[in-house]
Structure formats: C-alpha cells, structure tokens
Amino acid sequence: MKIVLVGLGSIGKRHLANLLLLWPQAKVYVVSASERSLSAVELVGQTQLSLEQAIAVQPLFAVIASPAHLHIKHAMAFRDAGIPALIEKPLSHQHQLAAEFLREQPSQPLFCLGYCLRYLPSAQVVKQLLTEQKLGPVYLVQAMVGQHLSQWRKQMDYRDSVSAKQAFGGGALLELSHELDYLLWLFGPLSVDYCRLARHGELMLDVEERADLMLSGDNSLLCQLHLDFLQQVPQRRCVISGQQGRIEWDLLENSVCLINADGQQQLYHQPFWDKNQMYLLMLQDFFTAVTEEKAAPVPLQDGLAVLRLVEQAKRMAENTD
Secondary structure (H helix, E strand, C coil): CEEEEECCCHHHHHHHHHHHHHCCCCEEEEECCCCCCCCHHHHCCCEECCHHHHHHCCCCEEEECCCHHHHHHHHHHHHHCCCCEEEECCCCCCHHHHHHHHHHCCCCCCEEEECHHHHCHHHHHHHHHHHCCCCCCEEEEEEEEECCHHHCCCCCCHHHCHHHCHHHCCCHHHHCCHHHHHHHHHHCCCEEEEEEEECCCCCCCCCCCEEEEEEECCCCCEEEEEEECCCCCCEEEEEEEECCEEEEEECCCCEEEEEECCEEEEEEECCCCCCHHHHHHHHHHHHHHHHCCCCCCCCHHHHHHHHHHHHHHHHHHHHHC
C-alpha cells in the first residue's frame, strides 16, 4: 500500500508514526511542505519525494499535514490527480480560499477533515446524551480551552511555530478551532454575535493570543467560548445547561458528568486513555471510507462552516475595537 504524507512538523510526525503503526507494510512517501531535505532520522526508513513525484506513484490516499496556508494548494494537487486526502484542521487559513476550492471540487475523490476531538470517547458520550435529549431544550453552552503556547511543542521555540505566525494561519481562533468544530457538530448551525481578540504581548506574537466569542443557534441557544495561548495550567472543558439539567464535560480528564433532579452521575471518566488513539481512529475511519466508498467522516463542508465562524468573529472583533 502506498500513502503520501505532506508536511513533517509535529502533527506530520505523529501521522507518520501512526500510519506505520496501523499499516507496517505500507510505503509512505513524505513531501516536505517547506521543500527542505529531510534527514534519515525524520524519515524513519521512508522516502522523500517532491509533490509531483509523490502524486506520480498513485498512492491509495494522502494525508495533508502542511501549514494551514498551504492546505488548499496541496489539496488541489491531489484532487486533480483523483487521489483521496485527509486534510489536517483547519481546512485553510482563509474562508474565501476554502469556499472557492469546494465550489470547484468534483464529487470524487474523497476528502476528509482532521478534527480528531470527535473521536475522544467522552465526546461520543456527550453527543449521545444530546441525541437522546437528556437535558431537554439546551439554553447555554460554556466552552473553554487554554494552554500556554510554550507547552505545545516543547522541542522548539514556540515563536517559530506555525501557531505563532499570522502568515501560516496561526492565532488562537484557527489553532484552537477544534472547539468551533465540536460546537457545530453537537448543536448545528451557529452565528457569531460578539467577538473580542486580544494580543497581550507577553508571548511576543503577531497573532491573537486570546479570543472570546458569543455565538447563538436555534431555539434561543447561547454559546460562550474562550480560547487562549496563555494559561500555564491547561484546561479544556464544556458545560452544557438545559431545562432538565446539565452536562459537565472535561476534555483533558476525558470525563462526563450528568447533573439533574436525580443528583449527580459520572457517566464516563478515563483520564489515562491514550489520546493518540483519537488520531488512530481518525485514520482508520478515513481508510474505511476510502476503501469501502463511504461518505467522508468529517466532510469539508464542516471545515468551511468553522472558517465561516472564524471570518465572522474577526469581522465582529474589528467592529468591537
């Protein structure tokens, strides 16, 4: 089996290790997003090719793990060659660029987006509770994620990372867009009513270090969302309040607690679950969709909906300032 991996940054390295774990007999052809020569240590026995050479080997599928501003460029190359691809989140750094790509995209090949938090077991529990309407009508969602950017990729200076660079699609809004994706996945269409972006200066970045949003959905649903690169003690949680109770979901603890008139019940708690399993499950799901000709597990339209919210948020922030 032949697979192409584009990009060998931190997420690319994870994908390479996972591809070889899932399919040890596969041949993975690695394309450097920056076009630099990769070392033998980085390649771990695989072969580096140019993008054109990699397409020419006709892989079963590709994984695009390049910086966000290159996603559409690389996706277009695989689309034109009829090769399915899993694109890391976000879909692009610009809504317009992504929208144009989707308008031009034929029905084949299969493309899928890499929002891996959907594969977290506690996320699946929350999804099922909401599907079963355990809370009745949902009125308020309070979601928060924060972690100091220097803790993300400890092997490098955070100021050199794509997260820190506006030109590469960095900043809290895009880099932490997992939260926007799961809010859309759980609650359907949303719109941004308020946004404030802040650059405190302590990280010395040219992107927002913090974003605070207010979003609204159907049936009077209100979502409060906080994203930041600043907290030394990481947190990632979501509280969902409805007519009949609330769900307290801690993504770092991988736990779900249901609180209602009957009391408090912990429905799931697996803090030591290996979170790399999310990425493995995502790759397996995509592989099944490709080989069995099923629909994309996370369609690109979902990624476009995230970018639409990001664009709305940035416009709202400009008006607020």
